[in-house]
Amino acid sequence: MTAPIAGANAGLNAGLFERIIARRRRRSRRRHTSWAMVALFVLPSLAIYLLFMVYPFLGTIQLSLSAWDGFAPDKTFVGLGNYLALLNDGDFWSALRNNLVWAVVGTAAPLAIGFPLAVLLWSGSRGRLAFRAIYFLPVILPIVVIGLVWGWIYNPLFGVLNTFLEAIGLGDLAKGWLGDPNTALIAVLIAAVWATFGFVVVMFLAGLQGIDMNLVDAAKVDGANSAQRARHILLPGIAPVFTFVLTITLVGAFSVFDIVYVMTRGGPGTATETMAGYAYKMAFARNFAGYGAAISMVIAAISLVLAVLLLRFRERGRG
Known part of the structure; x- marks a missing residue:
């Protein structure tokens, strides 16, 4: 009697373990999906902000430290001049x-x-x-x-x-x-x-x-x-x-x-x-x-x- 009972318990434990693993995999997929959705909505806005706000602002800082007429190919660095x-x-x-x-x-x-x-x-x-x-x-x-x-x-x-x-x-x-x-x-x-x-x-x-x-x-x-x-x-x-x-x-x-x-x-x-x-x-x-x-x-x-x-x-x- 002990051997069949032990086998049944082992089978139950194995099935329970598989269900736990499957549940964790589903949660992981949902987590990855949620992060993908966040990236899908955030990255375009972030890219536009970086392209049209941050990049021009940094370019203006660099330009303010230079002497340039707007046409010459090179700018002359003048620091705080x-x-x-x-x-x-x-x-x-x-x-x-x-x-x-x-x-x-x-x-x-x-x-x-x-x-x-x-x-x-x-x-x-x-x-x-x-x-x-x-x-x-x-x-x-x-x-x-x-x-x-x-x-x-x-x-x-x-x-x-x-x-x-x-x-x-x-x-x-x-x-x-x-x-x-x-x-x-x-x-x-x-x-x-x-x-x-x-x-x-x-x-x-x-x-x-x-x-x-x-x-x-x-x-x-x-x-x-x-x-x-x-x-x-x-x-x-x-x-x-x-x-x-x-x-x-x-x-x-x-x-x-x-x-x-x-x-x-x-x-x-x-x-x-x-x-x-x-x-x-x-x-x-x-x-x-x-x-x-x-x-x-x-x-x-x-x-x-x-x-x-x-x-x-x-x-x-x-x-």
């Missing part, structure tokens, strides 16, 4: 000053306009959907169209602004707004704010949707006015969205190029020239590609520092 030349370049500092003005006005104005409008739309005013569409319309318009439209508004001969001033008896104030060094930058900034604030309104409105109305109602019962509710409930409630919008607008202020180029080409003189416009001019108009690349790297460094500081500020606020 381009960066040192920036320190004594008055046009660069003028462009940086314009970017700083843009960062202050072009960031504060959309936030100051966008937040109250978002609160009004969120509070249940009539025609919310229509107003949302109207506010967001400038965001979806091509920046070239916006620049051309505002260029016509500022036109000294038939522009809407000068025509309006003359109609109300203020013709003495009419001028070539984009041709006057004292008003050109502000004129372009007004157009840029108009193009940006709709995005801010929509983003703030999306953030406000997540605020608990019970908190707002309780604050009203306790006697809090609109400003107090905005300060202690609404702004803290949209803090992540606020930080995101602040980062986008502030970083964008140091890389702005398109609307300035369309409206003024950086003129008159250097009154509206930004760092990005100056980099473009040096690289493609004056054929100092290495110098233009160095300016681009300065823009990238400023943007990176600002983004990191704002993200750390956001994380500290969460903590």
Whole structure:
């Protein structure tokens, strides 16, 4: 009796062992299949990112350390020479000053306009959907169209602004707004704010949707006015969205190029020239590609520092 029982146990153990091995093989195949699927979805995106983002960025770093006119077959390595030349370049500092003005006005104005409008739309005013569409319309318009439209508004001969001033008896104030060094930058900034604030309104409105109305109602019962509710409930409630919008607008202020180029080409003189416009001019108009690349790297460094500081500020606020 012992021998048949032992044989049966051995057979059962062998069958159990084979099933365990088969199960492990199936798991291994599934694991390999899952990794293959991950690679199938990730590798194309990674390849595109490396090809169109990382490789050009590394190439720009290398170019910024060289002297090259954009046509010669060889580049001359100059080390930090381009960066040192920036320190004594008055046009660069003028462009940086314009970017700083843009960062202050072009960031504060959309936030100051966008937040109250978002609160009004969120509070249940009539025609919310229509107003949302109207506010967001400038965001979806091509920046070239916006620049051309505002260029016509500022036109000294038939522009809407000068025509309006003359109609109300203020013709003495009419001028070539984009041709006057004292008003050109502000004129372009007004157009840029108009193009940006709709995005801010929509983003703030999306953030406000997540605020608990019970908190707002309780604050009203306790006697809090609109400003107090905005300060202690609404702004803290949209803090992540606020930080995101602040980062986008502030970083964008140091890389702005398109609307300035369309409206003024950086003129008159250097009154509206930004760092990005100056980099473009040096690289493609004056054929100092290495110098233009160095300016681009300065823009990238400023943007990176600002983004990191704002993200750390956001994380500290969460903590």
